[in-house]
Amino acid sequence: MKRYICLATLALFITHLAGAQQIPSMIGSRVQCTDNTAAGHACSNVDMLSRLSMQDMEIEYINDIWGWVDPDTKREYVLLGAFSSVVFVDVTDPINPIYLGQLPGHDSQVKTLWRDMKVYKNHMYVTVDGNGMNGVQVFDLSQLRSYSGIPINFQETAVYSAITTAHNIAINEETGFAYVVGYRLSHLGGGVADTCGGRGLHIVDIRDPVNPVYAGCFSDLFTGRGGSGYTHDVQCVIYRGPQIKYQGREICIGSNETHISIADVTDKENPVALAAADYPHVGYSHQGWLTEDHKYFLMNDEFDERHENPVTNTRTIIWDLSDLDDPIYHSSFSHSTTSIDHNLYVHGDYLYAANYTTGLRIVDISDIKKPREVAHFDTHLISDNKGFDGAWSSFRFPESGTTVVGSYPDGLFILDPMPGMITSTDGSAEIPESFSLSSAYPNPFNPTTSTVLALPEQAEVRAEALDLLGRSVNVIHHGVLPAGEHTLTFDAGNLPSGTYYIRVQTDRYVTGTKVILIK
Numbered sequence: 001m002k003r004y005i006c007l008a009t010l011a012l013f014i015t016h017l018a019g020a021q022q023i024p025s026m027i028g029s030r031v032q033c034t035d036n037t038a039a040g041h042a043c044s045n046v047d048m049l050s051r052l053s054m055q056d057m058e059i060e061y062i063n064d065i066w067g068w069v070d071p072d073t074k075r076e077y078v079l080l081g082a083f084s085s086v087v088f089v090d091v092t093d094p095i096n097p098i099y100l101g102q103l104p105g106h107d108s109q110v111k112t113l114w115r116d117m118k119v120y121k122n123h124m125y126v127t128v129d130g131n132g133m134n135g136v137q138v139f140d141l142s143q144l145r146s147y148s149g150i151p152i153n154f155q156e157t158a159v160y161s162a163i164t165t166a167h168n169i170a171i172n173e174e175t176g177f178a179y180v181v182g183y184r185l186s187h188l189g190g191g192v193a194d195t196c197g198g199r200g201l202h203i204v205d206i207r208d209p210v211n212p213v214y215a216g217c218f219s220d221l222f223t224g225r226g227g228s229g230y231t232h233d234v235q236c237v238i239y240r241g242p243q244i245k246y247q248g249r250e251i252c253i254g255s256n257e258t259h260i261s262i263a264d265v266t267d268k269e270n271p272v273a274l275a276a277a278d279y280p281h282v283g284y285s286h287q288g289w290l291t292e293d294h295k296y297f298l299m300n301d302e303f304d305e306r307h308e309n310p311v312t313n314t315r316t317i318i319w320d321l322s323d324l325d326d327p328i329y330h331s332s333f334s335h336s337t338t339s340i341d342h343n344l345y346v347h348g349d350y351l352y353a354a355n356y357t358t359g360l361r362i363v364d365i366s367d368i369k370k371p372r373e374v375a376h377f378d379t380h381l382i383s384d385n386k387g388f389d390g391a392w393s394s395f396r397f398p399e400s401g402t403t404v405v406g407s408y409p410d411g412l413f414i415l416d417p418m419p420g421m422i423t424s425t426d427g428s429a430e431i432p433e434s435f436s437l438s439s440a441y442p443n444p445f446n447p448t449t450s451t452v453l454a455l456p457e458q459a460e461v462r463a464e465a466l467d468l469l470g471r472s473v474n475v476i477h478h479g480v481l482p483a484g485e486h487t488l489t490f491d492a493g494n495l496p497s498g499t500y501y502i503r504v505q506t507d508r509y510v511t512g513t514k515v516i517l518i519k
Helices: 005-016 141-146
Strands: 041-044 046-052 065-069 076-081 085-090 098-104 115-120 123-128 136-140 158-160 163-172 177-185 201-205 213-218 233-238 250-255 260-264 272-277 285-290 296-301 315-320 328-334 344-347 350-354 360-364 372-377 390-396 403-408 411-417 448-455 459-466 472-481 484-491 498-505 510-517
Touching: 041 046, 046 372, 065 115, 065 390, 065 403, 076 115, 076 403, 115 163, 123 177, 136 141, 136 163, 163 233, 177 233, 177 250, 233 285, 250 285, 285 344, 296 344, 344 390, 350 390, 360 411, 372 411, 448 459, 459 484, 472 484, 484 498
Parallel strands: none
Antiparallel strands: 041 372, 046 411, 065 076, 076 085, 085 098, 115 123, 123 136, 123 163, 136 158, 163 177, 177 201, 201 213, 233 250, 250 260, 260 272, 285 296, 296 315, 315 328, 344 350, 350 360, 360 372, 390 403, 403 411, 448 484, 459 472, 459 498, 498 510
């Protein structure tokens, strides 16, 4: 079987790891996106809250990224893949992130370009692509609470050893099953009856988080290079889409090198292939994510820009999954860049795409026929070429809207997408009945304070801070916001102590609240 083509290609640039140009950390003050730039980074509608360098996180490489919110303390933590470990960063105060330490890989000899992490019931599950005997590493994230000011080398909680290495792991948090893809079986697996040979999904029951148990496997030999059935990445959900006969069943959508692959995995011992389909000018069907109504699946193709075909700009493939038995290539969205795309995720009506050398791109997909880019932040200052440096993935914390991006060799970026759309896109969010502005918290403050704006309808909003003479000293937001609740953050890092007034106005309303800055 042909091994993971993406890593084989990425290995070509491992030789310049040691000579990578790093940029220093920037913490303590929000950097606003002004005139389409923030601290030298090209941007639009995205502020940089902070940036941590690889040096300050004690690592030499960055790959995948995920996040965890502590249900007890509500603190927000970044889980960042590195060459030989997973790095932990507390971003509860996103302007002042805290590096907490690392979890070394189970096989300490393995250094890898790709380490994947997902979370279930406050436990992190880690896979490593490459050689060695890493298995699936399990870590109880509550250990992060033990940080007391000195970075910690944490210890793993358990390891699942039926496999040696794997490219990715996906978890359906509703069911408590993990789906390992691009894996190699281990002779230490204890008699695991996996007949798929590392080609598709290796299914693991993690309902007891520290005692993973093999549950089944699935592969579709009509997909993958050379008919291998290889699954590069997958999303598995309880289906709530338009096709009645599959509603309530567990469905997996695989990105399988050459095809999209759809399977019903409700019965883990007897998964059923529903459909597979390809699309024009396939390069490498890499990864994708469902829209929240489960009607569409948005996929990236990692190699289409590099092949000799008509694709020039970065593109996102849009699948119509109204009929899971017959997925239809709906269209593709052509980005304004020509960089290679990597992981993407859907949050409400917005697509967050990590496009290597051109960074994070945010696309409004509320009208699937007319997607439009509404925000971006270029994490990679060195170039915008068709290389593999830069942003590999992103994670958005659902409550705060804080968005984090890992970018090699540029560091960890903590960002605030500013159109306001990010804090009000969840399908379950209720539309406020009236216009209002909450009191600011904290108050007094230093150097940031936040207030929540409730909009009963879409409106152009100007939010600014005024001094006691009524002069504008900080434009917090100026632009169109959709109906919903929006967090507005006033960063007074460059202002003297004193009393200020946050004023918010639309064409129909005006209100405000008083705040006190004490330094």
